[in-house]
Amino acid sequence: MINDLLVSEVSFADKAVRTIAVYLAVALLLRLAGKRDLAQLNNFDLVVMLLISNVVQNAIIGPDNSLIGGLEGAVILVAFNAVVVRLAASVPWIGRLIEGQPTVLARDGHYLDRVLRRTGLRRADVDTSIQRQGGTHVSDTSLVTLEPGGSVLVRLRPEEVDATRGDVDDLRARLDRIERQLEALLERGAH
16 A cells, blocks of 8 residues: 555656646647636636546556655646746746737727637626726726736726825815915915
8 A cells, every 4th residue: 555655657757748748738728728718717617627637637647646646746737837937927928929918809998899709708798897997888998908817907098097095185285285376376466
């Protein structure tokens, strides 16, 4: 029993090659499937993700069912992912290759229906993102993009942006200055 837990049936090099190959293949599949899958994970997408992990398990560990073999696979997977993430962050063209570019979903208050169909997003999905970010309808936006990580970024038209506490404080300070100037003018005019 101890032997089954601690003795790996597959060499470390074989496991490393298997793990990296599966990682790259799954990353490519997810990249080709599109950004929507990452941002808008519905029940069907979740099922696919869970099944993919089960399907590729044997490709990573091979015939090895040992504890050591599983831990080796996990360490290789986490380490390789860390390398890829740092490479994507430090080398811009690799980041663009791996993550892609933002996709414009709506511009100047109008949906780009062809782009929505291509990305597999419904207007209702984007409307929800617009509402979460302070708008009420696509007509309130100047630009809506689907970012490489799958999030929807909404830029509201300037007149639709809510005032912040800082905006209100700045306005009060300006009004105070104007009132002081008016009082000074009135005092000079009274003399």
